[in-house]
Each structure stands twice: as C-alpha cells, then as structure tokens.
Amino acid sequence: MLYFSLASKAYARNLQYRGAHMLHNVASALFGYLYACIWIGIGQDRPLGEYGVHGMIGYIAFTQASLWISGFTTNGLGIPQSVRTGQISLDLMRPVHLFVHLMCREWGQIAYQFVYKSVPIYLLYVLVFSLSLPQQVTTLLLALAGLAAAAYLSICMNYIIGATALWTTESSWLYWMNHALINLLAGFFIPVEWLPRWLQTVSWLSPYPYLLYVPTRIYLGFEDAYRLLGSLVWCVLMTLACLGVTAVVRRKVEVQGG
Amino acid sequence: MGIMTEAAVRTELERSADKDRPQPMIEARGLHKQFKTPVVKEGSFAGIRTLFSREYRVKEAVKDISFTINQGDFIGYIGPNGAGKSTTIKMLTGILHPSSGEVRIAGVDPHRHRRRVVSRLGVVFGQRSQLWWDLPVKDSYEILAHMYKVGDKERDLRLGQLSELLGLGEFWTTPVRKLSLGQRMRADIAASMLHDPDVLFMDEPTIGLDVTAKRSIRDFLKTLNTEFGKTILLTTHDMDDIEQLCERVMVINHGQLSYDGTIDELREKIGLPTTIRVTFAGAWSIPLPPGESLRLPLEIRLPTGEAFRVVETGPDYVRVEANRQQIRAVDILREMSAWGEAADIHTEEPAFEDVIHKVY
Amino acid sequence: MNIRYWLHLYFVLIRSSIRSGMQYKMNFLLGTFLAAGIQIAEFLMIAIVLNKFGAVKGWSLYEVGYLFAVMTLSKALYRSFANDVHHLENYLTSGDLDQLLTRPVPVLLALMSQNFRMMPGELLQGGFILTWALHGMMQAGQITWIAVPFTFLVILTGAVILFAIGLTTATAGFWLTRINELQTLTEDASQTAVRYPLVLYPVWLRSILLVVIPVGFVNYVPSLFILRGELGAWVLLGIVLVAAVCLFASMKLWTFGMSRYQSTGS
Numbered sequence: 075m076l077y078f079s080l081a082s083k084a085y086a087r088n089l090q091y092r093g094a095h096m097l098h099n100v101a102s103a104l105f106g107y108l109y110a111c112i113w114i115g116i117g118q119d120r121p122l123g124e125y126g127v128h129g130m131i132g133y134i135a136f137t138q139a140s141l142w143i144s145g146f147t148t149n150g151l152g153i154p155q156s157v158r159t160g161q162i163s164l165d166l167m168r169p170v171h172l173f174v175h176l177m178c179r180e181w182g183q184i185a186y187q188f189v190y191k192s193v194p195i196y197l198l199y200v201l202v203f204s205l206s207l208p209q210q211v212t213t214l215l216l217a218l219a220g221l222a223a224a225a226y227l228s229i230c231m232n233y234i235i236g237a238t239a240l241w242t243t244e245s246s247w248l249y250w251m252n253h254a255l256i257n258l259l260a261g262f263f264i265p266v267e268w269l270p271r272w273l274q275t276v277s278w279l280s281p282y283p284y285l286l287y288v289p290t291r292i293y294l295g296f297e298d299a300y301r302l303l304g305s306l307v308w309c310v311l312m313t314l315a316c317l318g319v320t321a322v323v324r325r326k327v328e329v330q331g332g
Numbered sequence: 333m334g335i336m337t338e339a340a341v342r343t344e345l346e347r348s349a350d351k352d353r354p355q356p357m358i359e360a361r362g363l364h365k366q367f368k369t370p371v372v373k374e375g376s377f378a379g380i381r382t383l384f385s386r387e388y389r390v391k392e393a394v395k396d397i398s399f400t401i402n403q404g405d406f407i408g409y410i411g412p413n414g415a416g417k418s419t420t421i422k423m424l425t426g427i428l429h430p431s432s433g434e435v436r437i438a439g440v441d442p443h444r445h446r447r448r449v450v451s452r453l454g455v456v457f458g459q460r461s462q463l464w465w466d467l468p469v470k471d472s473y474e475i476l477a478h479m480y481k482v483g484d485k486e487r488d489l490r491l492g493q494l495s496e497l498l499g500l501g502e503f504w505t506t507p508v509r510k511l512s513l514g515q516r517m518r519a520d521i522a523a524s525m526l527h528d529p530d531v532l533f534m535d536e537p538t539i540g541l542d543v544t545a546k547r548s549i550r551d552f553l554k555t556l557n558t559e560f561g562k563t564i565l566l567t568t569h570d571m572d573d574i575e576q577l578c579e580r581v582m583v584i585n586h587g588q589l590s591y592d593g594t595i596d597e598l599r600e601k602i603g604l605p606t607t608i609r610v611t612f613a614g615a616w617s618i619p620l621p622p623g624e625s626l627r628l629p630l631e632i633r634l635p636t637g638e639a640f641r642v643v644e645t646g647p648d649y650v651r652v653e654a655n656r657q658q659i660r661a662v663d664i665l666r667e668m669s670a671w672g673e674a675a676d677i678h679t680e681e682p683a684f685e686d687v688i689h690k691v692y
Numbered sequence: 693m694n695i696r697y698w699l700h701l702y703f704v705l706i707r708s709s710i711r712s713g714m715q716y717k718m719n720f721l722l723g724t725f726l727a728a729g730i731q732i733a734e735f736l737m738i739a740i741v742l743n744k745f746g747a748v749k750g751w752s753l754y755e756v757g758y759l760f761a762v763m764t765l766s767k768a769l770y771r772s773f774a775n776d777v778h779h780l781e782n783y784l785t786s787g788d789l790d791q792l793l794t795r796p797v798p799v800l801l802a803l804m805s806q807n808f809r810m811m812p813g814e815l816l817q818g819g820f821i822l823t824w825a826l827h828g829m830m831q832a833g834q835i836t837w838i839a840v841p842f843t844f845l846v847i848l849t850g851a852v853i854l855f856a857i858g859l860t861t862a863t864a865g866f867w868l869t870r871i872n873e874l875q876t877l878t879e880d881a882s883q884t885a886v887r888y889p890l891v892l893y894p895v896w897l898r899s900i901l902l903v904v905i906p907v908g909f910v911n912y913v914p915s916l917f918i919l920r921g922e923l924g925a926w927v928l929l930g931i932v933l934v935a936a937v938c939l940f941a942s943m944k945l946w947t948f949g950m951s952r953y954q955s956t957g958s
Binding site: 094095097098100101102104105107108111112114115116118120242247248250251253254255257258263264268269270273 | 733745749880893
C-alpha cells in the first residue's frame with residue numbers, strides 16, 4: 075500500500091495547480107497544432123504515404139498528447155534536486171528501494187498528466203481536426219498498454235539521467251538532450267520509417283521508438299499486438315540497468331557521503 | 333566682515349546651536365501599508381477563477397507609524413513575526429512604496445529618488461546574501477565598488493579597515509557558497525559598508541549564529557555606531573542583541589507602534605517582578621497569624637503598606653517576588669532577616685526576554 | 693547617470709557572471725556540447741522532412757534553414773544578455789527582487805546582468821546553419837552578398853523584439869506572479885512557430901504571430917525581402933521601427949509594473 079500512497083500523494087500534489095495547468099495545455103495544444111499545420115502544408119500537393127494528410131494529423135495529435143505520458147517525466151525523477159540538498163542520503167537510508175520509491179512517485183505524476191493533460195489535449199484535437207476514434211476496444215486497450223510501457227521506459231531513462239547528477243551536479247542538459255532525441259528518434263514529428271536509413275537503424279537500436287511511435291501506430295491500427303513484445307524486452311533491459319545504477323549510486327554516496 | 337544686525341546674529345546663533353543638535357536621519361510620518369490579496373477560490377477550476385476574480389482581502393500590514401531617528405542613533409526595531417517589521421524596513425529603504433504617509437532618509441524621499449537614497453544606505457538581510465554566490469568574496473566587493481562608484485584607492489583603504497575589524501582575511505578568496513554562516517554574515521556586513529553609508533538597516537543579522545559569531549557581529553556594530561557615528565536600525569528576535577546594543581527600542585505589533593523609548597523605561601512600564609532568594613544558615617520561620625499555615629503564594633505586607641510575595645520555600649531558602657518600582661529591596665531584606673540568619677542573597681532582574689513577551 | 697557608467701557596470705557584472713559560470717568548467721563544456729546537439733536534432737526534424745518531400749508551400753530547405761538559424765541566433769543574443777528577465781518569476785517568489793532594489797542601479801539592469809549565459813552551442817549551431825543556407829542560396833543565385841549584412845541587422849533587431857516580448861511577459865508577473873505557463877505561450881510556442889514559414893498557418897494564427905506577439909518580424913517578414921525580394925527595401929527600415937516601438941512599449945510597461953510591485957508588494 076505504501077507504493078500506492080506514494081503515487082497518490084504525487085497525484086494529489088498536482089491537483090492544486092490544475093488551473094494553471096489548463097492554461098499550459100493551451101500552449102501545449104498549440105505546439106501540436108503548429109506541427110499539424112506543417113504536415114498539412116507538405117501534404118497539400120503530395121500524398122503522405124500510408125497515412126494521408128488526415129492520417130498524419132491524427133498521428134501528430136496522438137504523439138503530442140502522449141508526450142505528457144512518455145516525454146515530460148520529472149527531470150531525473152527529482153534526483154538532481156535531492157543531490158543538491160543532500161536529501162539523497164536520507165532517501166537511500168529508507169527501507170524502500172530508491173528506484174521503487176521514485177518510480178511510484180512518478181507513476182502518480184504521470185497518472186495526473188494523463189488525466190489532466192493528455193486527455194483534454196487529445197479531445198481538443200478530436201474536435202478541431204474532427205478525428206475519428208478507433209473502432210475496436212482492443213485497439214484502444216493495446217495502445218494503452220503500449221503507453222504504459224512507454225511511461226515505464228521513460229521513468230527508467232530519467233532515473234539513469236538523474237543518477238548522473240551525482241557526478242556532474244547539473245544533469246538538466248542530459249534531460250533536454252533526451253528530449254531532443256525523443257523528438258527525433260521516437261517518431262514524435264516524423265514517423266520513424268521516413269527517417270534516413272542510418273537514423274532508422276539508430277532509432278530501432280534504441281528504446282526511443284517504443285516511447286511514442288509504437289503506441290501511436292498501434293492506436294492508428296497500423297501495427298499488431300506483437301509489437302508490444304519489443305516494449306516488454308526494453309522494459310526488462312531498462313529495469314536491469316536501473317538496478318545496476320542504484321548499486322553504483324549507493325556505493326558513490328557511501329564513499330562520498332552524498 | 334561688517335557689523336551684524338541683531339537679527340543676523342540671532343540666526344547665526346541658532347544655526348550653530350543646530351549643529352550640535354542631532355540631525356534627523358530617518359523620518360517616518362503616518363506610514364500606512366495595505367496589501368490586497370486576491371481571495372483564493374476553492375473547488376474546480378479554482379486557479380483560473382482566482383486569476384480572473386476581482387475579490388480582494390485587504391490586509392493592513394502597517395498602520396499609522398511615525399517616528400524620527402537621529403543621526404548616530406542605534407535603534408532596536410522589534411516585534412513578533414508578521415507584525416510589520418519587514419514591511420516597514422522595505423518602505424524605509426524604498427523597496428516598497430507606502431500606501432500613505434511619508435519617509436525621508438536624510439531629507440530625501442526614497443519613493444521618488446530610490447537610487448539616490450539607497451546609495452547612502454547599507455542593508456543587510458540576515459536571511460539572504462547580497463554577495464555573488466559562486467564568486468570569491470573579494471570579487472563581490474569589486475563588483476559592489478563599481479556599482480556604488482567607490483574609487484579603487486578608497487575601496488582598498490576601506491576593505492583594509494573592514495578586514496581588520498571583521499577578520500575577512502581568512503576567507504578572502506573562498507567562494508561565498510562555501511562560507512560558514514558566521515563568515516557569510518561578516519562578509520555581508522562588510523559588503524554593506526563598502527560605500528561608507530550613513531544609515532545601516534540590519535534585518536536579523538545574528539540569526540542562526542553561534543555565541544562567538546554573535547558576539548563578533550555585535551562588537552562590530554557597536555564600533556560602527558560609537559566610533560564611526562553610523563545610524564543603525566536593527567531588527568532581531570534575539571533580545572540580547574537589543575539589550576547590549578540599542579539605547580532605544582521601538583516595538584511594533586499588529587502593524588502599530590506599541591512602544592517607542594529606552595529599554596529601562598520599557599522595563600519600568602511593564603513592571604515585571606524582581607526575584608530575591610535568601611538562603612538561611614539555620615532554621616527559618618515566617619511569622620504567621622495564629623491558626624494559619626503557610627500557603628503559597630503568600631503576601632507579606634509591611635507596616636508602611638508596601639507588599640511583596642513569597643513564591644517558593646525550601647528547607648534552607650525562601651524565594652520572594654517584588655516590583656522594584658513599588659518597594660525597595662533594602663526593606664524586603666530587613667523584613668526577611670527577621671525570619672532567620674541569612675547566609676546568602678541572590679537577586680534576579682526580570683529577563684528582558686520576558687519583558688518583551690509581555691509587550692507583545 | 694551617464695551611459696558610459698551603465699555600460700561599464702553592465703560589462704563588469706557580465707564578466708563576473710561569466711567567471712561564476714566558469715567555476716563549473718565541466719558543466720560548461722558539457723552544456724555547450726549538448727546544447728548544440730539539441731539544436732541540431734531540432735533542425736534535423738524539419739530538414740529530414742523537407743529533404744524527403746521537397747519544398748513546403750514554396751519554401752525551400754535553404755529558406756527554412758535561414759528562418760530557423762536567424763531565430764536561433766536572435767534568441768541566443770536575447771537570452772545571453774538578459775537571461776534572468778526570463779526568470780523573473782523566481783525573483784518574485786523568493787523575494788530576491790527586494791535585494792536588487794537595495795542597489796543604486798536600475799532593477800532591469802541588475803536583473804539583466806545576473807547569470808549571463810554565453811550560449812556557444814546555440815551560436816555555433818545557428819551560425820553553421822545560417823552559413824550553409826546563405827551559401828546554398830548564393831550558389832543558386834537566389835541572393836547576393838548584400839544579404840549578409842542585412843542578416844546581421846535582422847538578427848540584432850530580432851533579439852530586440854524577442855527581448856521586448858520577454859520583458860512584457862515578465863512584467864505580467866507583477867500581477868500574476870506565476871508566469872511560466874504564459875511564457876510557454878508567448879515565448880516558447882511562438883518562437884517555435886516562426887521557425888517555419890508563416891504561410892503554413894491559418895490567417896488567425898498568422899495575425900497573432902504578427903500583431904499580438906510580433907515574433908513574425910524577427911525572421912519571417914525580413915526574409916520575404918532578403919531572400920525573395922518581395923515587398924521592398926523599406927521593410928528593413930520598418931523592422932528597425934517595429935523593434936524600437938516594441939522596446940519602448942515594453943520598457944514603459946516594465947516601469948509601470950515595477951511601480952505597481954512597489955506599491956502592492958505582490
């Protein structure tokens with residue numbers, strides 16, 4: 075139950091700012107609108123592959139909304155801040171594993187962002203662009219499963235980014251770098267298959283496509299359930315990486331005293 | 333020089349008399365400050381509704397405060413948290429503008445001429461530093477010297493003096509973020525003195541410091557006041573600061589000045605009891621009316637009509653309380669010496685802390 | 693109160709904030725490297741698309757690159773010299789603004805000189821894309837060398853316009869206190885929008901980006917003349933005028949906001 079209460083606290087903490095967040099949603103929705111406009115411009119006098127102009131708008135709408143699930147995770151899960159304040163040694167002393175503790179908190183954050191950001195933004199797009207929703211419930215469920223895996227992957231990635239704060243004192247750059255890579259390799263603006271061949275290779279060797287591209291393709295009905303196997307494999311690999319990182323962090327803090 | 337008319341002589345005399353009379357340095361007349369805070373809405377879309385709401389709650393932070401502080405005064409400005417101390421200081425230093433009323437620093441209005449006024453002020457906020465966090469201490473002084481247009485020669489001279497008085501040498505090239513709290517405070521005070529201001533505002537300069545650090549800060553402030561004639565306004569929650577440094581205290585409470593005068597007068601006005609504890613060499617007994625047993629507290633009335641109270645007794649001692657404004661200690665002791673053979677006498681003045689507690 | 697004294701002081705403050713930054717050399721190098729990487733990744737996004745599909749609404753890859761680079765450089769200039777104007781919210785919530793008010797220096801100057809950031813990453817990346825775009829268009833005979841000095845002028849006026857927008861948004865903080873959300877709209881979103889030609893957007897959005905938040909004047913409007921010879925040379929004069937008006941208006945607003953802060957202490 076501890077895990078649940080960690081998550082629900084994080085969720086509740088955000089609730090008090092939801093007014094300001096709604097204002098922020100307008101800006102966020104505008105970003106997606108800009109990207110959609112670019113695709114409309116490009117698609118004006120040429121077909122856009124298997125998607126078509128309307129399909130691309132749907133694609134952008136979904137990735138923009140999903141960004142709040144797998145893109146805007148708390149910078150380094152808050153580790154950089156707790157390194158700065160020395161809180162990290164306290165956190166490591168707790169009877170809960172550091173990774174599990176931070177992960178639970180982040181799940182609450184993501185749940186909040188899903189309800190108060192992703193959903194309203196996507197509904198806005200549905201209205202503005204008159205998008206159609208998936209015909210089958212299974213498609214929706216599979217897409218949600220893909221998003222859940224994406225959220226988990228993003229948590230793992232940010233955990234590792236946060237851990238570097240112990241060495242560099244300033245890891246926000248890595249966070250932004252990660253963000254740029256999401257834009258480029260996760261198929262946020264360009265579907266991965268339209269990247270130059272070498273970038274496609276790089277992309278598929280990384281977990282990035284599973285953050286946005288795969289869930290979006292599933293949602294749009296272009297992919298089958300078996301794509302989720304890839305998500306699963308990456309989740310396992312990233313979990314192992316995070317556990318390894320925790321061991322290193324623990325040693326580092328014990329040696330240096332935070 | 334020609335022959336002076338009688339009137340001219342008189343004005344000349346008045347002028348020279350004025351020179352000796354202390355000059356007002358800080359004047360506040362009828363200061364008011366109201367804060368309007370929007371009423372925070374509850375429920376759904378609370379944030380947005382608050383943003384567009386026109387409902388305000390008006391809070392009077394400072395109500396009709398007037399005082400004059402003369403050149404060379406050392407004033408303690410005290411009051412409980414949230415009483416309006418900081419707001420007053422912010423108005424005096426031109427950070428905030430009063431809702432009504434006037435401030436003059438050496439005759440100049442900080443509201444209208446902020447930059448001119450602050451170049452004559454030294455301000456220290458104990459809670460935050462004015463130094464550059466990541467730079468060595470000496471670099472901060474260089475920047476401040478540029479800012480306040482202090483020439484190189486003058487700067488070096490003054491820093492030499494300050495360094496001697498405050499012992500800045502030991503951390504001269506250390507980045508500010510690595511200083512201890514005591515060092516940082518010394519460095520901060522030196523920074524506020526760099527441009528040789530006439531008036532110093534010290535907002536809790538001893539907060540969080542240990543005994544030694546506190547003492548060195550106090551000694552320095554004392555020197556500034558007595559030897560360099562600086563006018564100092566000090567706010568603090570440490571009553572020892574006030575007792576040791578200030579000749580005059582102003583107490584603010586609920587936005588109003590509730591007291592303005594010397595410390596001794598304040599003590600008298602509050603009239604907290606002095607305690608006297610007499611230890612007896614042998615047995616002691618208090619003469620009681622027949623049939624009555626000793627019940628504390630017991631009031632003893634002297635034949636002259638004055639009274640004191642017995643508050644505590646032990647096998648070999650008696651502790652009594654009395655108001656020194658109403659009864660002389662000698663009279664109490666004379667009475668008590670009749671109870672047994674006094675071996676030791678210990679008198680305690682009311683702690684200033686308690687006096688203040690009473691004012692709040 | 694002469695200009696030379698202020699400039700000198702600004703220079704001293706900036707030098708010391710560079711020195712502060714240099715305390716963390718590793719961070720500085722890493723930050724530079726990553727900033728360039730981030731910027732390049734962002735440009736690749738649009739470059740890949742244009743490379744695959746060709747021009748968008750008549751704007752070639754070179755032209756879009758030019759828009760992109762001018763925006764990056766103007767923004768880098770603005771953020772280098774006035775970084776903490778963008779972070780006024782922190783000063784308001786922490787009360788650090790009061791500290792700045794105890795100094796015999798205009799608050800805006802004090803604010804601008806805090807945390808000066810050199811942005812070599814952005815400058816490198818922007819300079820690189822700009823050179824590439826200008827070179828490509830010169831090869832194709834679309835523009836001549838005269839475009840180079842014009843571009844420098846435009847980057848400068850662009851920085852002024854962005855500064856004015858940033859300052860106006862920050863000034864709103866005196867009323868709202870929380871301005872992060874507003875900044876996402878007036879700074880981040882709008883700056884992103886004009887990295888692509890405005891013709892892509894519907895009229896209502898285009899008008900907003902020219903009239904309400906005049907970012908369109910940073911790169912799009914001048915490029916119509918510099919790259920495509922549309923409108924006429926008067927455009928450049930017009931841009932200077934727009935920048936001057938924006939600057940003047942934002943300064944007036946700032947002074948007004950400041951006086952409000954001092955009388956309400958929000």
